[in-house]
Amino acid sequence: MRKMIGLTAFFIGLLVGLVGGAALLAYAYQAAGLYPPDDATIKFIARERGWLKEEI
Numbered sequence: 388m389r390k391m392i393g394l395t396a397f398f399i400g401l402l403v404g405l406v407g408g409a410a411l412l413a414y415a416y417q418a419a420g421l422y423p424p425d426d427a428t429i430k431f432i433a434r435e436r437g438w439l440k441e442e443i
Contacts, residue, residue: 416422433439
């Protein structure tokens with residue numbers, strides 16, 4: 388019984404650590420501006436530079 392409680396606590400800690408670490412890493416990437424731009428940003432930059440000509 389004591390092993391089972393210890394094993395359960397280990398897996399709960401592992402799960403919390405992985406989720407918390409991923410959230411911290413995502414926050415650090417966002418704070419540093421390292422996320423790749425989304426489609427709207429790419430289109431805006433291309434339009435501003437004259438690379439994208441949208442025909443209506």
